[in-house]
Amino acid sequence: MGKSNVYWMDAHSESTETSLVSKMLTVFDAAELDDLIEPNDIVAIKIHCGEWNNTAYLRPVYARAVADRVKELGGRPFVCDTTTSTYSAWGSRSSELDIMLTAERNGFSSATLGCPFICADGFIGTSDVRIDLPEGYLLKEAYVAQAIAAADTLITLTHFKGHGMGVIGGALKNLGIGGQSKRGKLNVHMGGHPTYGLGAAATFHPEAFKGKANTPDWEILEDCCPFDLWHINDNDEIEWDREKCTNCLGCPGIMGSRGILDVPAVNFDAADVAIADAALAVEKAVGRGKIGYINMALDVSPKCDCANHADIPIVPHLGVFASKDPVAIDMACVDAARRSVGMPGSATEMMEAHHSGDRKFEAAAATFHGQSEVATINTGHANGLGSRDYELIEVSPAAPEKYRFPYDRRPSRQRFKERFIQSPPFPYERHDGHGFDRKGEVDLEAMKVHYEDATNGHRVTEDVEALAPADDD
Numbered sequence: 001m002g003k004s005n006v007y008w009m010d011a012h013s014e015s016t017e018t019s020l021v022s023k024m025l026t027v028f029d030a031a032e033l034d035d036l037i038e039p040n041d042i043v044a045i046k047i048h049c050g051e052w053n054n055t056a057y058l059r060p061v062y063a064r065a066v067a068d069r070v071k072e073l074g075g076r077p078f079v080c081d082t083t084t085s086t087y088s089a090w091g092s093r094s095s096e097l098d099i100m101l102t103a104e105r106n107g108f109s110s111a112t113l114g115c116p117f118i119c120a121d122g123f124i125g126t127s128d129v130r131i132d133l134p135e136g137y138l139l140k141e142a143y144v145a146q147a148i149a150a151a152d153t154l155i156t157l158t159h160f161k162g163h164g165m166g167v168i169g170g171a172l173k174n175l176g177i178g179g180q181s182k183r184g185k186l187n188v189h190m191g192g193h194p195t196y197g198l199g200a201a202a203t204f205h206p207e208a209f210k211g212k213a214n215t216p217d218w219e220i221l222e223d224c225c226p227f228d229l230w231h232i233n234d235n236d237e238i239e240w241d242r243e244k245c246t247n248c249l250g251c252p253g254i255m256g257s258r259g260i261l262d263v264p265a266v267n268f269d270a271a272d273v274a275i276a277d278a279a280l281a282v283e284k285a286v287g288r289g290k291i292g293y294i295n296m297a298l299d300v301s302p303k304c305d306c307a308n309h310a311d312i313p314i315v316p317h318l319g320v321f322a323s324k325d326p327v328a329i330d331m332a333c334v335d336a337a338r339r340s341v342g343m344p345g346s347a348t349e350m351m352e353a354h355h356s357g358d359r360k361f362e363a364a365a366a367t368f369h370g371q372s373e374v375a376t377i378n379t380g381h382a383n384g385l386g387s388r389d390y391e392l393i394e395v396s397p398a399a400p401e402k403y404r405f406p407y408d409r410r411p412s413r414q415r416f417k418e419r420f421i422q423s424p425p426f427p428y429e430r431h432d433g434h435g436f437d438r439k440g441e442v443d444l445e446a447m448k449v450h451y452e453d454a455t456n457g458h459r460v461t462e463d464v465e466a467l468a469p470a471d472d473d
C-alpha cells in the first residue's frame with residue numbers, strides 16, 4: 001500500500017474563514033469527502049456524544065456543520081453514537097434511553113443538529129450486523145452497529161484525544177469501538193477470550209475482601225456486574241464466576257481500587273489490536289471508498305470522552321485533519337502530538353513527557369506502562385485497512401464569503417434599515433443627539449493600572465488611592 005493523503009489546517013483562528021468550523025469544512029472539501037456523497041444517500045455521521053459530565057467532547061456545532069454540508073450535497077444525514085458495554089457501574093450511555101438523555105444534555109438533538117440523533121445499535125445495544133473478518137489480525141468476526149452498517153456513506157467525525165485502553169482515541173477507535181454494537185464491544189474488549197480476556201488473564205485476590213462487616217458498601221461489589229458474576233457467599237467470601245466474564249469493564253475500577261482484581265496489561269494490548277480489525281469490519285459493512293474521516297485534534301484530553309470528566313489537554317490544539325484513510329489520519333495526529341510540546345500543568349508535564357519528540361499518549365494516556373500509541377495504527381496497516389505512510393498536505397483557507405451566515409447573505413443596511421426605522425435601537429432624540437446619559441470624560445488610564453505597579457510590587461488592597469477615578473464632574 002502506498003502513501004495516503006492527509007489534509008491539515010492548524011488551529012489558529014482570526015477570521016470567519018479560519019474559524020475551526022470553517023477549517024473543518026475546508027479540509028472536508030480538500031480531501032474530496034464531498035465526492036463520497038450521492039443524492040439521496042443516507043449518511044451516518046459518527047460522533048462521540050460524551051459521557052455525563054465529560055467536557056472535552058466535540059462541540060455539537062461541528063456535527064451540525066457536517067450535516068448541513070451533507071444536505072447541500074443532496075444526502076440525508078443522521079448523527080449517531082452507540083451504547084457502551086457498560087464500562088462502569090454508573091454508565092450514562094449504556095442503553096438507548098440513557099444515551100439519548102446524555103446526548104441531549106451535551107447538546108446533541110435534532111434541534112441543534114438539523115437532523116436526527118440516533119443510537120446506532122438499538123435499545124440495549126444488540127442491533128448489529130455480523131461481519132466476517134478472514135483478514136483480521138486477531139478478530140475473525142465483528143458486530144457493526146446496525147444503523148452504521150445500513151448507511152450508504154459514513155463520515156467519521158472524531159475528537160482526537162487519548163484513551164486509557166486504546167492509548168489514542170482517534171478515527172480507528174471511533175469505528176473499532178464506537179462503530180460496534182454492545183456485542184461488538186465485548187468482542188473487541190476480548191470478553192471470553194481464552195488468553196487475553198479478563199476472565200482468563202486477570203489476577204483475582206479474594207483475600208483482599210475483608211467481609212461485609214468491614215465493607216460498608218459491599219453491595220456494589222455484586223451490583224457492578226450486569227452479568228451477575230460477583231457474589232459474596234454464606235461464608236462471607238467473595239466469589240467471581242470468571243469463566244463467564246464478558247469484559248464489559250463494569251467491575252475493574254471498583255475491584256481494582258480495593259486490591260481484589262488486577263487487570264492484566266495484555267488484555268489492553270489485545271484490545272488495541274482488535275480495534276483496528278473491528279474498524280476494518282465497518283469499512284467492509286459500509287463499503288470501501290464510502291467512508292470519510294475528519295479528526296479534530298482539539299482539547300486533546302488524556303482520557304477518552306467516555307470518561308465522566310476531562311483533564312487538562314496534554315498538548316495544545318493540533319489542528320484539523322481529513323482523509324479517506326483512517327490509519328494515515330491517526331498516524332498524522334500521533335506524529336503531530338509527538339512534535340508538539342506538552343501543555344503546562346497537564347499529565348504530560350507530570351509524566352515528564354512534555355518535550356517535543358516525547359511519546360505523549362504512552363506517557364499520559366495509557367493505563368499500563370508498555371502499551372503502545374501505534375499498536376492500533378500498525379494493526380490497521382497490517383490488516384489492509386489503510387497505510388501508516390502518508391503525505392501531510394497543508395490546506396489554505398477558503399474565501400470568507402463561503403462561511404458567512406447562510407440564512408440571509410445581504411449586508412446590514414439591506415437587512416436592517418427599515419426595521420431600525422420601525423423600532424429604533426438608538427435614541428437620537430435624547431441628550432443632544434448623543435442618545436444615552438453618560439459622563440463626558442473620565443480617566444481611562446487610571447483603570448488600566450495593575451495593583452503591583454501602583455503599590456510598588458505589593459498587593460495592598462487598602463492602598464487604593466492611586467486607583468481612584470478622576471473627579472471630572
Ligand code: SF4
Pocket residue numbers: 198224225226227228229230244245246247248249250251252
Ligand atoms: S466480571 Fe466481567 S462481565 Fe462482570 S462486570 Fe466485570 S468485566 Fe463485566
